[in-house]
Amino acid sequence: MEHQIPPSPPHVLIFPLPLQGPIKCMLKLAELLCISGDIDVTFLNTQHNHRRLLQYTAVESRFSAYPQFRFQTVSDGLPDDHPRSTDRLGDLLKGLWTVTHPNFKEMLSSGSFDRPVTCVIADGALTFALDVAEEVGIPLIYFETISPCGLWTYFCVQKLIDAGEIPFQGDDLDAPIQSVPGMEDFLRRRDLPSFCRTTDLNDPIIQLAMGECRQVPRSRGLILNTFEELDRPVLSHLRSLCPNLYPVGPLHTHLVKKTRLEIESTPPQRASSDSLWQEDKSCITWLDKQPLRSVIYISIGSLAMMTMEQLVEFWHGLVNSGVQFLWVRRPNSIVGEDLAGQIEELLEATKERGCLVSWAPQEEVLAHPAIGGFLTHSGWNSTLESLMEGVPMVCWPYFVDQHVNSRFVSEVWKIGIDMKDTCDRVVIEKMIKDLMDVKGDEFRQSMDWLSKFARESLSVGGSSVCNLNRLIEDIRAMKV
Numbered sequence: 001m002e003h004q005i006p007p008s009p010p011h012v013l014i015f016p017l018p019l020q021g022p023i024k025c026m027l028k029l030a031e032l033l034c035i036s037g038d039i040d041v042t043f044l045n046t047q048h049n050h051r052r053l054l055q056y057t058a059v060e061s062r063f064s065a066y067p068q069f070r071f072q073t074v075s076d077g078l079p080d081d082h083p084r085s086t087d088r089l090g091d092l093l094k095g096l097w098t099v100t101h102p103n104f105k106e107m108l109s110s111g112s113f114d115r116p117v118t119c120v121i122a123d124g125a126l127t128f129a130l131d132v133a134e135e136v137g138i139p140l141i142y143f144e145t146i147s148p149c150g151l152w153t154y155f156c157v158q159k160l161i162d163a164g165e166i167p168f169q170g171d172d173l174d175a176p177i178q179s180v181p182g183m184e185d186f187l188r189r190r191d192l193p194s195f196c197r198t199t200d201l202n203d204p205i206i207q208l209a210m211g212e213c214r215q216v217p218r219s220r221g222l223i224l225n226t227f228e229e230l231d232r233p234v235l236s237h238l239r240s241l242c243p244n245l246y247p248v249g250p251l252h253t254h255l256v257k258k259t260r261l262e263i264e265s266t267p268p269q270r271a272s273s274d275s276l277w278q279e280d281k282s283c284i285t286w287l288d289k290q291p292l293r294s295v296i297y298i299s300i301g302s303l304a305m306m307t308m309e310q311l312v313e314f315w316h317g318l319v320n321s322g323v324q325f326l327w328v329r330r331p332n333s334i335v336g337e338d339l340a341g342q343i344e345e346l347l348e349a350t351k352e353r354g355c356l357v358s359w360a361p362q363e364e365v366l367a368h369p370a371i372g373g374f375l376t377h378s379g380w381n382s383t384l385e386s387l388m389e390g391v392p393m394v395c396w397p398y399f400v401d402q403h404v405n406s407r408f409v410s411e412v413w414k415i416g417i418d419m420k421d422t423c424d425r426v427v428i429e430k431m432i433k434d435l436m437d438v439k440g441d442e443f444r445q446s447m448d449w450l451s452k453f454a455r456e457s458l459s460v461g462g463s464s465v466c467n468l469n470r471l472i473e474d475i476r477a478m479k480v
């Protein structure tokens with residue numbers, strides 16, 4: 001009698017851009033794929049980030065619940081003590097293209113994974129991943145963890161150049177933009193992705209964004225961290241170029257079924273932490289002592305930086321507003337240390353009013369009843385996390401998609417105030433007071449409405465769940 005060899009399960013290789021936001025989203029997706037039961041998953045992290053994840057999170061024990069899951073690492077080409085800060089992002093990009101790219105190619109073509117890879121899910125910015133996957137004949141799906149509204153403006157960069165709208169002629173940043181379909185009524189020059197402010201169209205970041213837009217439509221599909229009801233018009237524009245979209249978000253809110261072992265061995269937790277920095281939980285104890293909606297949370301995410309002068313303006317604005325604050329001052333996030341003395345004086349004078357940490361458990365913070373507002377850099381993950389917890393925002397975007405996101409927050413979704421291109425203590429004071437005392441309720445109402453749609457999209461039969469199920473089915477069908 002002939003023995004049938006059981007078919008091997010589909011095996012997805014997940015390859016994030018080695019940055020906090022993308023890693024967090026893709027780990028969540030990895031977990032959801034593992035839960036589907038019959039898909040093997042390998043998560044390809046850079047060695048540097050993997051070491052940090054192991055150091056600061058319980059990711060290893062969390063994923064030990066899934067026997068079909070593996071971590072694998074690859075070099076990012078930089079020495080371990082390199083700061084990998086935003087002002088040195090060029091080094092990271094160079095390392096990715098000159099070292100990670102050939103290593104990835106070697107890994108995929110020589111079969112260095114313990115099971116054959118049947119599908120690659122890579123970050124949209126890793127443009128080389130599609131060429132490699134095509135060469136070795138493995139289907140690839142891209143995942144753009146930036147906002148869909150930001151991504152749509154990336155897709156329109158060539159159109160903006162052809163229409164003469166970029167590089168900007170003259171210095172009026174309030175001039176309206178006409179070459180981004182669907183955004184003609186509210187988009188100004190200052191709301192375009194930060195790289196559009198360049199006068200040199202050969203700038204590596206604008207070239208990277210344009211390269212991304214050439215590659216993404218050639219892939220098998222595009223995963224987005226949003227839900228249909230939030231981004232319907234933008235998604236319909238994106239579908240004209242990438243017909244196979246999977247809007248599966250907001251990813252951080254998807255329920256993960258816990259195994260019994262996990263439930264028994266860990267106290268109930270709101271969110272799984274996938275931080276690349278040590279979370280300082282003392283801020284939660286501090287928040288527990290503050291009145292309802294009395295605190296503004298300030299964080300500029302994992303990449304944005306500010307100068308000492310800007311920090312001083314923020315501090316004065318905050319203190320003058322009289323609002324209690326929880327401020328994340330991430331290591332390596334300040335440019336120029338010459339005003340350090342002034343900061344220490346300010347700190348001393350205001351320590352009764354605020355709590356300062358170097359990295360916070362952000363999802364837990366935003367869910368805390370004492371939080372009444374969020375002064376944010378408008379990274380896409382922070383925006384979704386704030387929206388889902390009903391926390392209105394003052395937006396101070398730093399770069400890439402954040403300039404578009406903050407415009408959508410204020411003009412389209414009406415859930416916050418856009419403070420881009422301003423860093424003046426008087427304006428900061430006014431915006432914080434407006435957010436906390438005047439407009440907060442109105443913004444919270446819009447957010448209630450949007451987060452209700454989000455929860456529906458994540459329930460049985462909801463759009464994000466259906467899109468996730470379709471993604472899982474498509475991955476199963478790619479089995480070789």
Ligand SMILES: O=c1ccn([C@@H]2O[C@H](COP(=O)(O)OP(=O)(O)O[C@H]3O[C@H](CO)[C@@H](O)[C@H](O)[C@H]3O)[C@@H](O)[C@H]2O)c(=O)[nH]1
Pocket residue numbers: 019020021022024025145146147275299300301302303304328358359360361362363378379380381382383385399400401402
């Ligand atoms: O003290 C902190 C600060 C942040 N976070 C988390 O870090 C993530 C930060 O992500 P995001 O808000 O998207 O900001 P960036 O880290 O700046 O993200 C990059 O990647 C995003 C897409 O993934 C883009 O939208 C951004 O523009 C880009 O800068 C969020 O999940 C936060 O919850 C913490 O846990 N603790």
